[in-house]
Amino acid sequence: MNKKLHIGIIGAGIQGICNALFLQKKGFEVTIFDRDEPGSPAASYGNAGHFSPYASLSLNRTDILTDVPAMLMSSTGPLAIKWNYIPKMIPWFIKFILNTSKNKMMHTAKNMHQILNLALPAYDELFDEIKLEGLVEDKGILYIWNDKDLKSRELEINVRNELGVKQQIVNKKEIHDLEPNIRPFYHGGVYYPYARHARNPKKILLKFFELFLKKGGEFKKQNIKNIDFENNKPIFISETTRFTFDKVVVACGAFSKRLTDNLGEKIPLDTERGYHVHFKNCDHLLQRPVISSNRGFGITPMEQGLRVVGTVEFGGLKNPLSKSRIKNLIDNAKYMLGDLPDHEDEWLGFRPTLPDFLPVMGPSKNHKNVFYCFGHHHLGWTLGPISGKIISGMIAKENTNLNLDPYSSIRFS
Numbered sequence: 001m002n003k004k005l006h007i008g009i010i011g012a013g014i015q016g017i018c019n020a021l022f023l024q025k026k027g028f029e030v031t032i033f034d035r036d037e038p039g040s041p042a043a044s045y046g047n048a049g050h051f052s053p054y055a056s057l058s059l060n061r062t063d064i065l066t067d068v069p070a071m072l073m074s075s076t077g078p079l080a081i082k083w084n085y086i087p088k089m090i091p092w093f094i095k096f097i098l099n100t101s102k103n104k105m106m107h108t109a110k111n112m113h114q115i116l117n118l119a120l121p122a123y124d125e126l127f128d129e130i131k132l133e134g135l136v137e138d139k140g141i142l143y144i145w146n147d148k149d150l151k152s153r154e155l156e157i158n159v160r161n162e163l164g165v166k167q168q169i170v171n172k173k174e175i176h177d178l179e180p181n182i183r184p185f186y187h188g189g190v191y192y193p194y195a196r197h198a199r200n201p202k203k204i205l206l207k208f209f210e211l212f213l214k215k216g217g218e219f220k221k222q223n224i225k226n227i228d229f230e231n232n233k234p235i236f237i238s239e240t241t242r243f244t245f246d247k248v249v250v251a252c253g254a255f256s257k258r259l260t261d262n263l264g265e266k267i268p269l270d271t272e273r274g275y276h277v278h279f280k281n282c283d284h285l286l287q288r289p290v291i292s293s294n295r296g297f298g299i300t301p302m303e304q305g306l307r308v309v310g311t312v313e314f315g316g317l318k319n320p321l322s323k324s325r326i327k328n329l330i331d332n333a334k335y336m337l338g339d340l341p342d343h344e345d346e347w348l349g350f351r352p353t354l355p356d357f358l359p360v361m362g363p364s365k366n367h368k369n370v371f372y373c374f375g376h377h378h379l380g381w382t383l384g385p386i387s388g389k390i391i392s393g394m395i396a397k398e399n400t401n402l403n404l405d406p407y408s409s410i411r412f413s
């Protein structure tokens, strides 16, 4: 294997940077491209910071279709739609509905479980090389609920049991002991003691980026418009320049579709928009991330204060931020914790989501020197290092015990 191959990566989010670090470990020369500076307000900056190896069950589940109308009607619920975008999204919705059968739900859950199970050890391989300085907390993650839709909770618990995901069902008293500041609106919950959370995802990302530069990696601030080829070698085309590589990785998160369309693949990538606000100096109120299952939002104690995160809004990449969703997060935070000071930092981010809720990882259908690594929806922060490890192994042509076929883009052709 020629270890001097030069790899170009588009995207300096958690996926792009982790791909780069694992490629460097295997001796490749790597250049990352991003239209913004690393740490810019992309999804990898503003997420809830959960490292969630337990979250195998995705949103393509058998109970979702009966729940959607009530969720859309509810002003406190997690789901929202930008109506001007619906016509564009109909093909995605149809594919999504076809993925909510029991078989498809379990196919996704098993294949998410396969990679989620390896997510924390892959992170640890990278954490060993940086100074974490308290940026990762090992205090678990807690979900709480009231009795309103217990059937959905039962479904989740059963699927996780079937997959062998460790979970600790907790009662009211145990929840209170874990998080005494939460108002007692809950009836029960589930606790994952081995889950972790980031105190500042941006700082962790930048520490990884510094490590990448220290190891000889190059960064170019360029917007890549297209990928061309000469003798099978991929060429990145920016506004001003062409850059030729031996192999390339597309890791542009929710923005990957324009490039894959240009490469002749019809990958049905779209976005679930999500939001956050901060309540500064309030992080002492929670020990760990707490998620309300009924209302579909969560609060993470971070350096910025309490980060309140939530909403699945279908509305594409261009619509502006919805003030009503910000209000919804503020109201939900107060529902959980009572009085809070004024919020700061209204942020909108784009989860990259395929209708079967599996990421796309692997070579392009049409070009053997182009690899894809995007579409990790709600779990892209957790899955950065393991995805980088998988793609770097593919590029180095290593054998693997994992079944990687389910992540191939070929499933959409």
Ligand SMILES: Cc1cc2nc3c(=O)[nH]c(=O)nc-3n(C[C@H](O)[C@H](O)[C@H](O)COP(=O)(O)OP(=O)(O)OC[C@H]3O[C@@H](n4cnc5c(N)ncnc54)[C@H](O)[C@@H]3O)c2cc1C
Binding pocket: 010, 011, 012, 013, 014, 015, 016, 033, 034, 035, 036, 040, 042, 043, 044, 045, 046, 047, 048, 049, 050, 051, 052, 222, 223, 224, 225, 251, 252, 253, 254, 255, 256, 273, 274, 275, 276, 309, 310, 349, 350, 351, 352, 373, 374, 375, 376, 377, 378, 379, 380, 381, 382, 383
């Ligand atoms: C509200 C919210 C909460 C979340 N919470 C969690 C959580 O707690 N845990 C978890 O595991 N996941 C979470 N996620 C999901 C996770 O944040 C994403 O899946 C992940 O960050 C995606 O990473 P990425 O590197 O693929 O994309 P991004 O972080 O979006 O990075 C893509 C990069 O590509 C660049 N780019 C795009 N197009 C081009 C181009 N043509 N040329 C050059 N550069 C380009 C962009 O500028 C960007 O920097 C959350 C997401 C949201 C929105």
